[in-house]
Amino acid sequence: MYCPQCGRQMPDDANNCPNCGRDFRQEGQESMEPPRPGRSEIAKAYGTIPNHLALSIIAIFLCLPFGIAGLIQSLKVDQFIRSGDFEAAKMFSEKAKTYGMIGVIVGGVLIVLSVILSVVFGFWVFSWMGRFRY
Numbered sequence: 001m002y003c004p005q006c007g008r009q010m011p012d013d014a015n016n017c018p019n020c021g022r023d024f025r026q027e028g029q030e031s032m033e034p035p036r037p038g039r040s041e042i043a044k045a046y047g048t049i050p051n052h053l054a055l056s057i058i059a060i061f062l063c064l065p066f067g068i069a070g071l072i073q074s075l076k077v078d079q080f081i082r083s084g085d086f087e088a089a090k091m092f093s094e095k096a097k098t099y100g101m102i103g104v105i106v107g108g109v110l111i112v113l114s115v116i117l118s119v120v121f122g123f124w125v126f127s128w129m130g131r132f133r134y
């Protein structure tokens with residue numbers, strides 16, 4: 001390799017330049033940092049890490065608190081994918097899925113319960129009114 005400061009050729013594994021004394025160890029450490037993911041990697045991550053946005057929106061209609069919690073996690077998934085932190089994105093993807101599922105299940109159970117209760121109540125009112133007829 002060549003010294004970036006004085007341009008003189010030197011061994012590839014040299015820690016500092018034998019000519020001008022420039023220290024390369026610090027520069028080497030800087031380049032050890034993981035490179036930011038490119039556009040294609042981010043585009044790929046969008047396809048592989050689901051943000052469960054649709055699930056969260058359904059959960060909002062069925063059970064508002066869990067739906068909102070899920071939606072916040074969903075938005076963080078996209079945010080972390082954009083910043084290139086795919087591990088955090090995956091974590092929030094799982095959270096969004098969990099909140100969304102809980103919201104759909106809790107909301108679904110509540111709707112089924114209210115339907116059952118109104119049917120039972122309807123029959124009760126019906127039979128109560130029937131007593132006056134006879």
Ligand SMILES: [Zn+2]
Nearest residue numbers: 003006017020
């Ligand atoms: Zn040099």
